[in-house]
Amino acid sequence: MEHDTNRDQLTGLLTMSSFADYAHDILDQCEADGTQPHFVYFNVSNLKVYNNRFGFEGGDELLKFAAHTIKESFDHALASRFGDDRFVLLTYGDDLYEGIERVHEAVRTFNPESVTEISAGVYDYEPGVEVSAACDRAKLACDYLNGRYDRYYHVYDDSLLADRNRRQAVLDRFYSAIEEGHIQAYYQPIVRSIGNGVCGCEALARWIDPALGMISPAEFIPVLEESRLIHHLDLCIVDRVCHDYLALAEAGLSPIPTNVNLSRYDMELCDIVAEVQKRLDKHGVPHDMVNIEVTESAFAHNQQLLHETIDRFHAIGMQVWIDDFGAGYSSLNVIREFDFDVVKIDLGFMRHSNEQSLERSRIMLPHLVNMSKELGMQTLAEGVETMDQFEFLKSVGCEKVQGYAFAKPMSFEDAREKLAASENVEDSRSRVYYDNIGAVNLMRPHTIDTNMSREMGIASGLPAAIVEFYDGKIRYLLWNDSYVDYLVDIGMNSIENSEKQMNDLTRPQSQGFFAASEKGKETGDWLHLMFYEGEDLCTGMARLIDIDEATGAFSYVYIAFNVGRYLKRAGYEPPKQA
Numbered sequence: 001m002e003h004d005t006n007r008d009q010l011t012g013l014l015t016m017s018s019f020a021d022y023a024h025d026i027l028d029q030c031e032a033d034g035t036q037p038h039f040v041y042f043n044v045s046n047l048k049v050y051n052n053r054f055g056f057e058g059g060d061e062l063l064k065f066a067a068h069t070i071k072e073s074f075d076h077a078l079a080s081r082f083g084d085d086r087f088v089l090l091t092y093g094d095d096l097y098e099g100i101e102r103v104h105e106a107v108r109t110f111n112p113e114s115v116t117e118i119s120a121g122v123y124d125y126e127p128g129v130e131v132s133a134a135c136d137r138a139k140l141a142c143d144y145l146n147g148r149y150d151r152y153y154h155v156y157d158d159s160l161l162a163d164r165n166r167r168q169a170v171l172d173r174f175y176s177a178i179e180e181g182h183i184q185a186y187y188q189p190i191v192r193s194i195g196n197g198v199c200g201c202e203a204l205a206r207w208i209d210p211a212l213g214m215i216s217p218a219e220f221i222p223v224l225e226e227s228r229l230i231h232h233l234d235l236c237i238v239d240r241v242c243h244d245y246l247a248l249a250e251a252g253l254s255p256i257p258t259n260v261n262l263s264r265y266d267m268e269l270c271d272i273v274a275e276v277q278k279r280l281d282k283h284g285v286p287h288d289m290v291n292i293e294v295t296e297s298a299f300a301h302n303q304q305l306l307h308e309t310i311d312r313f314h315a316i317g318m319q320v321w322i323d324d325f326g327a328g329y330s331s332l333n334v335i336r337e338f339d340f341d342v343v344k345i346d347l348g349f350m351r352h353s354n355e356q357s358l359e360r361s362r363i364m365l366p367h368l369v370n371m372s373k374e375l376g377m378q379t380l381a382e383g384v385e386t387m388d389q390f391e392f393l394k395s396v397g398c399e400k401v402q403g404y405a406f407a408k409p410m411s412f413e414d415a416r417e418k419l420a421a422s423e424n425v426e427d428s429r430s431r432v433y434y435d436n437i438g439a440v441n442l443m444r445p446h447t448i449d450t451n452m453s454r455e456m457g458i459a460s461g462l463p464a465a466i467v468e469f470y471d472g473k474i475r476y477l478l479w480n481d482s483y484v485d486y487l488v489d490i491g492m493n494s495i496e497n498s499e500k501q502m503n504d505l506t507r508p509q510s511q512g513f514f515a516a517s518e519k520g521k522e523t524g525d526w527l528h529l530m531f532y533e534g535e536d537l538c539t540g541m542a543r544l545i546d547i548d549e550a551t552g553a554f555s556y557v558y559i560a561f562n563v564g565r566y567l568k569r570a571g572y573e574p575p576k577q578a
């Protein structure tokens with residue numbers, strides 16, 4: 001049987017090459033008549049799935065039907081099949097969008113047992129453009145719809161081409177960018193809320209291309225993720241971090257713990273734990289000096305693999321932090337299901353579109369911090385841009401902050417200079433001390449010691465503070481609202497005034513505090529204090545949290561209240577002060 005080689009055997013539409021030949025004639029004709037030609041690229045979604053369900057014969061029937069409908073829906077059209085499930089149409093003078101809608105609707109309802117989507121990309125032809133380029137532009141418009149089912153057609157504009165060219169440039173230059181050192185780690189400090197010391201930093205990838213300039217991660221990371229090359233970037237950053245770590249040590253500076261970001265694909269693309277470990281060990285970087293950040297989106301995928309990955313990082317002594325917590329449509333399940341060391345609260349909580357969202361953030365943040373603490377995780381707030389935000393976060397017990405209020409990400413050279421000049425870098429020996437202070441939850445002081453709260457018969461809302469003794473002086477590190485109320489109640493009025501009074505060693509109460517603090521330091525037991533503040537009989541309990549090995553400072557959690565008032569309420573007259 002003779003077969004027309006210009007036509008596709010299955011559908012009878014033109015083949016790709018014959019389409020191009022005929023297209024030229026139509027384009028010439030349109031130019032002469034002054035009509036606007038359009039290229040339309042149709043793509044049937046999920047043909048493979050359809051084939052699996054209904055067999056190849058079923059799939060063929062669908063394609064034949066689609067081809068037939070495409071031809072039927074346009075009067076003036078050159079129609080072709082470009083591949084399995086792709087059709088290209090050159091049309092003019094028809095009602096384009098009506099035709100596309102008809103095709104879409106017919107294909108959608110072709111098989112009552114299965115909805116089949118067909119999407120279309122439209123290119124309004126511009127004179128001078130090659131036929132192949134015109135088809136490509138229609139395809140670009142169609143590809144734009146990949147994975148979205150809210151619309152079934154899209155019209156080409158030049159931004160699609162520009163996007164693709166940039167993406168291509170990223171892919172073309174990626175390997176050489178790594179080799180030639182154009183990809184670097186920038187460092188943004190992480191600040192401890194108590195004491196304001198720099199306690200770590202985050203390495204953020206920067207691509208400084210000699211021709212294209214600075215390419216932002218927002219641009220190249222999605223491209224590298226889609227092309228499954230992202231693990232090369234992440235491991236390159238691990239290498240940079242190790243390299244910079246050694247350079248700091250060589251310059252006589254003490255390095256600080258550094259976080260690296262992993263993509264959710266890394267676990268699938270390589271043995272990421274082994275690859276990271278190999279790099280740290282090669283450079284001799286201690287495992288506890290590099291922390292891993294993973295974003296929440298990692299959890300949509302393979303939960304089992306993620307569990308294993310986190311466990312393996314922990315097993316080699318590395319911390320795993322959850323990044324962007326609370327962003328998008330995220331779920332609380334991730335902190336229920338997985339063991340993280342630190343919860344990084346997404347910078348969205350610092351942004352607010354209106355008064356209401358600001359107010360709600362202020363309500364939610366303390367609970368997030370509180371919840372994390374009770375789950376044994378620290379919190380870090382990202383994107384802190386003002387000192388007001390910082391003071392608020394500190395007051396609710398958020399242990400760490402990061403954001404422009406402190407510093408923007410900076411090059412290694414700038415970071416090294418800052419580190420050398422700064423006095424406010426946390427000594428590594430103080431890390432455990434501050435971590436222990438951060439773990440104390442003043443929001444719910446009854447959880448500090450359940451026996452004690454039972455003894456006092458009070459479930460929550462106890463006035464509580466953390467006080468530090470250093471160099472013969474006492475200062476407040478942190479306090480809750482009830483504590484301020486308590487100070488007002490006993491006539492101390494403010495934290496500042498109370499601090500002043502406590503340091504006044506002519507006062508017998510103060511002498512008592514200092515003496516007790518030395519005693520409690522040795523035993524680690526709860527101290528029970530009873531003292532008068534004016535007419536008020538007060539009781540207090542205090543227990544050592546930790547001693548800072550670097551400075552000799554030590555901190556107490558301190559719970560105090562005006563017991564005289566409670567006695568009066570219960571009908572007892574408290575003894576007057578002698």
Ligand code: C2E
Pocket residue numbers: 188203204205206216217218221230233234237261262263323324347382383384385402403404405409
């Ligand atoms: P991220 O991990 O959440 O990093 C925080 C981003 O917020 C950084 O953007 C940082 O510059 C920015 N930022 C920090 N403080 C503030 C602030 O106060 N205000 C505002 N508005 N922004 C602040 P950057 O460096 O552009 O990175 C964007 C994202 O790209 C990162 O978000 C991370 O998801 C990804 N990324 C960066 N480097 C890497 C990498 O090496 N590997 C992987 N897989 N992803 C990376």
Ligand code: CA
Pocket residue numbers: 202261293323
């Ligand atoms: Ca991060």
Ligand code: CA
Pocket residue numbers: 323324344346347382
């Ligand atoms: Ca983040």
